[in-house]
Amino acid sequence: MDGYAAPDFANIEEYLDSQLKKSLLRFITCGSVDDGKSTLIGRLLYESKMIFDDQLASLKNESKKFGTQGEEIDFALLVDGLAAEREQGITIDVAYRFFATERRKYIVADTPGHEQYTRNMATGASTADLAIVMIDARKGVLTQTRRHSFIVSLLGIRNVVLCINKMDLVGYDRDVFDKIEADYRAFAADFGFENIQAIPVSALAGDNIVDHSENTPWYDGPPLIEYLDTVEIASDVKDQPFRMPVQWVNRPNLDFRGFAGQILSGSLKPGDGVRALPSGKSSKVARIVTMGGDLDEAVEGQSVTLTLEDEIDVSRGDVLCADKQPAEVSDQFQATMLWMSDSAMLPGRSYVMKIGARECQMQVTEQRYRIDVNTRAHEAAKTLDLNEIGIVNIALDRDVAFDAYQDNRRMGGFIVIDRMTNETVGLGLINFALRRASNIHRQSMDIGKELRASMKGQKPVMLWFTGLSGAGKSTVANLVEKRLAAMGKHTYTLDGDNVRHGLNNDLGFTDADRVENIRRVGEVAKLMLDAGLIVLVSFISPFRAERRIVRQMVEDGEFWEVFVDVPLDVAESRDVKGLYKKARAGEIKNFTGIDSPYEAPTDPEIHIDADRLSPEAAADVVIARLEQAGLIGS
Amino acid sequence: MTTLTHLDRLEAESIHILREVAASMQNPVMMYSIGKDSSVLLHLARKAFYPGPIPFPLLHVDTTWKFKEMIAFRDALNDDPQTELLVHINQEGVEQGIGPFTHGSAVHTDVMKTQGLKQALDKYKFDAAIGGARRDEEKSRAKERIFSFRSAQHRWDPKTQRPELWSLYNARIKPGESVRVFPISNWTELDIWQYIYQENIDLVPLYFAAERPVVERDGIMVMVDDGRLPLEPGEEPMMKKVRFRTLGCYPLTGAVESSASTVTEIIEEMLRTTTSEREGRAIDKDAPASMEMKKQEGYF
Ligand SMILES: Nc1nc2c(ncn2[C@@H]2O[C@H](COP(=O)(O)OP(=O)(O)OP(=O)(O)O)[C@@H](O)[C@H]2O)c(=O)[nH]1
Numbered sequence: 001m002d003g004y005a006a007p008d009f010a011n012i013e014e015y016l017d018s019q020l021k022k023s024l025l026r027f028i029t030c031g032s033v034d035d036g037k038s039t040l041i042g043r044l045l046y047e048s049k050m051i052f053d054d055q056l057a058s059l060k061n062e063s064k065k066f067g068t069q070g071e072e073i074d075f076a077l078l079v080d081g082l083a084a085e086r087e088q089g090i091t092i093d094v095a096y097r098f099f100a101t102e103r104r105k106y107i108v109a110d111t112p113g114h115e116q117y118t119r120n121m122a123t124g125a126s127t128a129d130l131a132i133v134m135i136d137a138r139k140g141v142l143t144q145t146r147r148h149s150f151i152v153s154l155l156g157i158r159n160v161v162l163c164i165n166k167m168d169l170v171g172y173d174r175d176v177f178d179k180i181e182a183d184y185r186a187f188a189a190d191f192g193f194e195n196i197q198a199i200p201v202s203a204l205a206g207d208n209i210v211d212h213s214e215n216t217p218w219y220d221g222p223p224l225i226e227y228l229d230t231v232e233i234a235s236d237v238k239d240q241p242f243r244m245p246v247q248w249v250n251r252p253n254l255d256f257r258g259f260a261g262q263i264l265s266g267s268l269k270p271g272d273g274v275r276a277l278p279s280g281k282s283s284k285v286a287r288i289v290t291m292g293g294d295l296d297e298a299v300e301g302q303s304v305t306l307t308l309e310d311e312i313d314v315s316r317g318d319v320l321c322a323d324k325q326p327a328e329v330s331d332q333f334q335a336t337m338l339w340m341s342d343s344a345m346l347p348g349r350s351y352v353m354k355i356g357a358r359e360c361q362m363q364v365t366e367q368r369y370r371i372d373v374n375t376r377a378h379e380a381a382k383t384l385d386l387n388e389i390g391i392v393n394i395a396l397d398r399d400v401a402f403d404a405y406q407d408n409r410r411m412g413g414f415i416v417i418d419r420m421t422n423e424t425v426g427l428g429l430i431n432f433a434l435r436r437a438s439n440i441h442r443q444s445m446d447i448g449k450e451l452r453a454s455m456k457g458q459k460p461v462m463l464w465f466t467g468l469s470g471a472g473k474s475t476v477a478n479l480v481e482k483r484l485a486a487m488g489k490h491t492y493t494l495d496g497d498n499v500r501h502g503l504n505n506d507l508g509f510t511d512a513d514r515v516e517n518i519r520r521v522g523e524v525a526k527l528m529l530d531a532g533l534i535v536l537v538s539f540i541s542p543f544r545a546e547r548r549i550v551r552q553m554v555e556d557g558e559f560w561e562v563f564v565d566v567p568l569d570v571a572e573s574r575d576v577k578g579l580y581k582k583a584r585a586g587e588i589k590n591f592t593g594i595d596s597p598y599e600a601p602t603d604p605e606i607h608i609d610a611d612r613l614s615p616e617a618a619a620d621v622v623i624a625r626l627e628q629a630g631l632i633g634s
Numbered sequence: 635m636t637t638l639t640h641l642d643r644l645e646a647e648s649i650h651i652l653r654e655v656a657a658s659m660q661n662p663v664m665m666y667s668i669g670k671d672s673s674v675l676l677h678l679a680r681k682a683f684y685p686g687p688i689p690f691p692l693l694h695v696d697t698t699w700k701f702k703e704m705i706a707f708r709d710a711l712n713d714d715p716q717t718e719l720l721v722h723i724n725q726e727g728v729e730q731g732i733g734p735f736t737h738g739s740a741v742h743t744d745v746m747k748t749q750g751l752k753q754a755l756d757k758y759k760f761d762a763a764i765g766g767a768r769r770d771e772e773k774s775r776a777k778e779r780i781f782s783f784r785s786a787q788h789r790w791d792p793k794t795q796r797p798e799l800w801s802l803y804n805a806r807i808k809p810g811e812s813v814r815v816f817p818i819s820n821w822t823e824l825d826i827w828q829y830i831y832q833e834n835i836d837l838v839p840l841y842f843a844a845e846r847p848v849v850e851r852d853g854i855m856v857m858v859d860d861g862r863l864p865l866e867p868g869e870e871p872m873m874k875k876v877r878f879r880t881l882g883c884y885p886l887t888g889a890v891e892s893s894a895s896t897v898t899e900i901i902e903e904m905l906r907t908t909t910s911e912r913e914g915r916a917i918d919k920d921a922p923a924s925m926e927m928k929k930q931e932g933y934f
């Protein structure tokens with residue numbers, strides 16, 4: 001329910017009209033654990049008279065039960081709405097609350113201070129125009145204060161209110177306030193904030209929230225609500241040209257084809273030239289269709305349906321742009337990324353990216369560096385763990401239209417989704433394109449794979465042998481290759497140990513290196529397929545995700561996963577190379593099966609029970625299956 | 635240059651969300667509860683897909699204890715070529731004779747509403763259910779994402795919600811899983827009424843004050859909507875000028891005395907009120923976290 005203070009209006013129509021004219025401000029509270037963020041929001045709701053009698057009564061009850069303030073009201077309980085939050089007295093997830101003053105309507109996101117829940121803080125910050133950074137006067141600027149301020153700055157929030165809270169606990173001491181303000185300004189100096197307004201408050205006692213507090217006669221700035229009511233927030237896309245990602249192609253009958261979407265920036269009139277990206281086709285706007293009638297003009301923020309004068313091909317995910325100032329198009333970017341998952345970001349792994357209304361496949365090709373949130377120093381690191389921030393190069397499986405995040409938030413922000421769990425695991429901000437799509441043309445060849453293969457009288461196929469160390473992959477692969485050679489087939493075997501001595505001699509056995517190892521081998525094997533060969537690859541390749549990437553690199557039916565399956569204790573008892581012994585002794589780190597996982601194939605093309613079958617019998621199975629599938633033989 | 639009002643922006647955001655669901659899910663459905671929020675949602679859906687029809691059906695989970703006027707209002711939708719209405723009743727519940735008087739409000743709501751909803755979602759294999767819940771309604775709703783993930787058992791896990799950045803909604807799920815989508819998350823009760831006024835949206839007459847037969851129970855005024863309400867000894871239905879701030883099962887929905895018979899009068903009355911909208915709902919009172927628990931179990 002809205003906080004419309006004591007209703008004093010003569011006429012309801014006038015009142016409603018005045019409500020419509022209010023501007024909307026979206027802000028967040030952030031900062032370290034227990035600095036009083038939720039208490040402040042609870043206080044703001046209470047002061048703007050938006051707590052009803054029945055809610056106040058239940059608040060009083062709950063304060064006695066869960067409150068941190070003895071018999072007093074604990075305002076944080078108004079906001080901490082989950083049972084787990086009330087029990088633990090902390091915020092876990094962001095809460096969205098609403099209130100209004102005479103001048104403005106507010107949507108507040110109260111975010112958690114705990115480092116563990118940083119992703120929820122980022123969720124709140126991504127849609128905010130202003131951030132209240134809370135600091136406990138007794139503690140000053142902490143690591144979480146720095147982390148949150150950094151994220152606020154990255155996400156493009158330019159207005160900060162520094163609420164130095166719990167002034168009641170430091171005797172409303174001006175020196176404490178001045179010192180914290182100076183500290184904060186010093187470290188936030190290059191964050192690009194346009195305004196930092198520091199206010200001494202007590203969220204609990206209500207000092208400097210609505211009125212000037214008598215406890216801080218030395219403070220001559222505005223109280224919090226007055227500041228929020230009057231701070232100027234310029235639209236961050238004010239001067240940006242027309243952009244509208246197409247969400248939905250509206251085709252109720254053969255005579256109507258409309259493109260529906262929300263305008264992210266700029267404005268548009270019938271007759272204006274638009275260009276569809278990434279295709280680059282241009283047309284003119286015929287009509288701006290809404291249920292209330294056609295519009296003469298549409299502006300930033302509106303959801304509309306456009307029809308065009310020409311029949312150009314536009315589908316969901318394409319972006320309609322001002323013809324004269326189109327967005328950029330590329331499939332490779334440099335981006336800033338915040339990682340939000342417990343499983344680390346691994347370069348080379350395939351993820352899903354959502355940008356605008358488009359989903360595509362992405363890979364981090366390289367992480368340039370990681371940023372220490374405390375010092376902002378650049379650190380060498382190939383991966384990103386939970387809550388870490390890095391600068392990365394990204395490659396997509398197709399072209400997308402974008403603007404740099406700093407020019408247009410909603411045209412340059414993207415999320416990263418794990419292909420297997422479907423979790424949102426990262427957020428990214430595009431800094432710039434690494435190459436322009438128009439500059440690259442993949443070399444098209446006159447002699448193709450099919451021709452090369454048919455000259456050899458065979459069908460190219462990739463046999464991917466996976467399994468534990470010592471399972472017998474190389475032995476079986478070797479026997480299969482001999483049989484194929486005897487049948488006159490052209491083959492090549494890529495073997496883990498051999499490739500690691502050459503092409504991949506710069507890689508170790510960390511998760512990130514294992515991913516890169518497989519990516520390179522996959523690319524090489526793909527080139528060999530293209531040459532028309534039957535390629536045998538014999539690699540432990542412990543991760544399902546990487547094997548799947550290779551599968552997706554090639555055409556359907558070309559990738560054959562051969563699972564050489566033995567139980568760990570069998571492989572370990574064979575221990576041909578003595579490696580298990582060393583791993584058990586701790587002399588080898590990250591050894592598959594011992595202290596690094598092996599993810600068995602769930603649905604391999606060929607499953608070999610190598611515990612029971614001899615290598616010769618296993619090779620027979622492989623050959624028989626290839627014959628059955630018509631890939632080799634008579 | 636056109637400048638957008640606060641309501642214009644809310645409307646545009648909701649339309650964007652509705653189009654995202656329609657475009658990214660295989661088989662979405664819109665929950666239609668016949669109340670004012672559902673009426674606003676339906677209006678927004680018409681706008682989002684105009685001039686085309688709404689590309690998903692509406693679903694009403696009928697507990698068999700709704701006000702008669704609600705059912706009449708709902709059935710009028712069958713004449714509208716732009717919408718497709720599905721009605722689901724938990725037949726097992728009916729066979730067991732579940733009702734608010736015999737089994738209490740908690741069991742009734744769980745069986746007829748929550749279980750009924752889950753049955754319907756499973757029956758039609760909907761992978762997205764669009765609902766009209768607002769964040770300002772209740773503390774745990776204030777914590778909910780716009781695209782809110784549900785497990786194959788329809789459970790909500792408030793502690794592991796997917797981060798939701800900008801207006802990029804992650805709609806990816808595995809077979810059997812689903813999402814609940816809340817396009818009017820950021821609207822307040824006042825926004826809803828003001829929008830109903832601005833757009834002239836049709837509502838069930840129960841929202842407007844009229845003489846109706848009621849009895850008073852545990853401080854709640856219950857309307858005698860049919861013969862199934864067991865009267866206690868000495869209890870006499872009285873005619874009072876009342877209206878409803880929210881609509882549900884009639885025995886569980888409290889009326890308020892009122893003379894507001896137009897939308898502006900309702901807004902005026904609301905501005906002077908000192909209790910929240912949900913106070914008239916028996917369902918939320920059991921325990922402070924009861925809404926959260928119900929939602930975890932699959933309630934809307
Ligand atoms: N004395 C005093 N105590 C305060 C003040 N503001 C908050 N507190 C207390 O500080 C504790 C933490 O307050 P919260 O509002 O829960 O802190 P938070 O920043 O929301 O914490 P998280 O969301 O968990 O990061 C509670 O016990 C509050 O009552 C204040 O101005 N003065």
Ligand SMILES: [Mg+2]
Pocket residue numbers: 037038039076090091110111112113
């Ligand atoms: Mg908090």
